[in-house]
Amino acid sequence: MNKRQWLSVWGGVVVLIFSGLLALRADEAAAPADAPELLPVEHADCLFFRDQPERFIDRSARSRLRLGRDSRLSATTEQVTRLLSFVAADGGDIPLTSTQQTGSIDSYIFGALQTNNITPASKTTDWEFIRRVTLDLTGRIPTPARVLAFVADTTPNKRANLVSELLASPQWVDKWTMFYGDLFQNTATKSSTGLLRFPQGRNAFYQWIRDSLTANKPYNQMATELIATAAPSSYDEGRINYLIGGVVTGGPVQDVTDQMTANTFDTFLGITHVNCLLCHNGRGHLDQVSLWGSQTTRYQAWQLSSFLSHTQAARTNVTVGTSTQYYWSLLDNTTGFTTDYKLNTTTGNRPARVAPSGCKSGQPCFYVAPQYLFNGTVPQPGETYRAALARNITGDFQFARAAVNYLWAYFFGQGLVDPPDTFDPLRLDPNNPPPAPWTLQPSNPALLNALAQHFIDSGYNLKSIMSEIANSNAYQLSSQYPGQWDASWQPYFARKYVRRLWAEEVHDAVVQSSGLLPSYTITGFTDLGFAKPSYAMQLPDVVNMPPGDIGNNFLDSFLRGNRDDQPRKQDGSILQALNLMNNPFVEARLQATGTAASPLIAGNLTLANSDLINTLYLNILSRFPTGDEMTKAQAAIATGNRTQAVQDLVWSLYNKVDFVFNY
16 A cells, blocks of 8 residues: 555545645635725834734734634634544543632633533643643654653543653753744844844854753743843843844934834833834824724833833954954943934835934934833832833733733733733733723633733742643643534633644654654754754754755744744645645654664564554554554555555554644
8 A cells, every 4th residue: 555545445544634724725815805904003114013913913803893803713623623533532521610620721721611611622732732732832743752741640630640741851942942933033134124133142142041040040031131221242242132133224323222122021011002103193003903002102112212221232253264254242331322312214124213303403302311211110219221111021021921821822822911912901800801892802811811810829930820720621622622613602701722742743743653763964053062953843943954954944844934024824825735744854754664664664563463553652652553443554554565554554653634733
């Protein structure tokens, strides 16, 4: 039986789901054609709305504007679960009359389900849970031995023990270094702005993120260091590379200050509309998008930007080998950087910054002093402006809200505010709802506030909030739903929403299950004491690998983004299916003989057919085959060339929906 025949025999092959997702995308794109015209943006030169408007519009506003479809996550989950080749055994019902501790995640989720008369899915099985949580916390699939030990464990707290074990693993550090590398946009090159950190700066930033997570550094401390640190070299002090990421070319220094400010408020407060307000007043532009934004002026945004007006980002040339490159410094109150934000520009990447009528250069009205608009505070005597900014941001309750919402969006597929960086500060308080037609923005405002408070109470401990999420019944619901699913239930999280594995996770699952590990050379990486990576989750960036075992096209086809102007996406594509079927990276791991043979295949060929099939399924899919799958596999292996049949079976498992989705 050849590979094409395996596709016809096996249910739930990956090409079907990718084709289905493309159909969803086509349907989404076709409806409606007039959506962009509904965006309340008057100026065609507003780059932020023109290129990626969906990034600035939360789900509730998007619904009013008829831009996109909010039920796609539900539709994908329905499609994937239908294509799974098995129906999971019932993991047990969770009563709506929740006995959960007051203030816990479950008390809010199940309380909302009960209020809205929505029955939750059953609890996920142990087989599903260990694969799900291992992928979510570490980016790896579980080892066969760990799967069997976990399923056989009869202790009542085994799931909590597993979560603790994963949070303490080095693989957790790998995964979350990648996650926060994405969030902090750590990359050697930003093509959209022409910024170069070079591999040395990128590696130093990677090391700082990794060291911070290894030490379980409080997140408010991480943010403070990224916002307030001054240092003479971005090669030696990795954390200054965060603000360096806001350097843009082609305009006055205010353009750099503004972009650093926009990045900071997006990353740490989840308020992407500051980027818009640094170009124009909110009124007339954000009226249908953000209630807060519609009432905020460009001058107030300049007051935020002024916190960085005393900061200089400068380049110093350095010779590396035969090439000339440069590192960055980030220093405060240097020559030329001791005055507040100036209103004197007529060129650059943003509209002219015009002083009030009659104001002349050198007069106080020509400068904008820093003021944190959410509480009106200014820098204290002797305090650097950036230290004041860090103090205000990390002391803002919105800082905790944004941090936990980013995590919720990752673990549940959709933020309580979604997209996670479109917070509207005037629509968050359930005790002070906004005026009609506006509604509260979070799908569960009380839960969002409780999570934020738990995060603060934990000392901004990232592992603590992840543990709270992973141990909740809400997280442990099955993706399969009994009865008819209503897409309008999506904001209530009555089931697990599937997610396609990240590009790095697909790569690493193939590598780990096959047992054939690559070794990648990263410029300057070993100079910092790191070993050559064997897993893509250990890469410091969207690294352009040399042709061969990995191939950039394999990782890029799974839309890993570029940490610049292309965000990581969950979209499907035919290229993803083709790469799983035909890419040399996968094909090389189907060899049964020779020095490059797959240990998974070569090491198990002598097993009896049923044992061999069980071993392959357990290694690749973290479960045993169903009765139907076992029957088909045994029949295929028993006829013709056994070795070839085993290779084809392994290939088919890599091409199943079960493999490429976390369900």
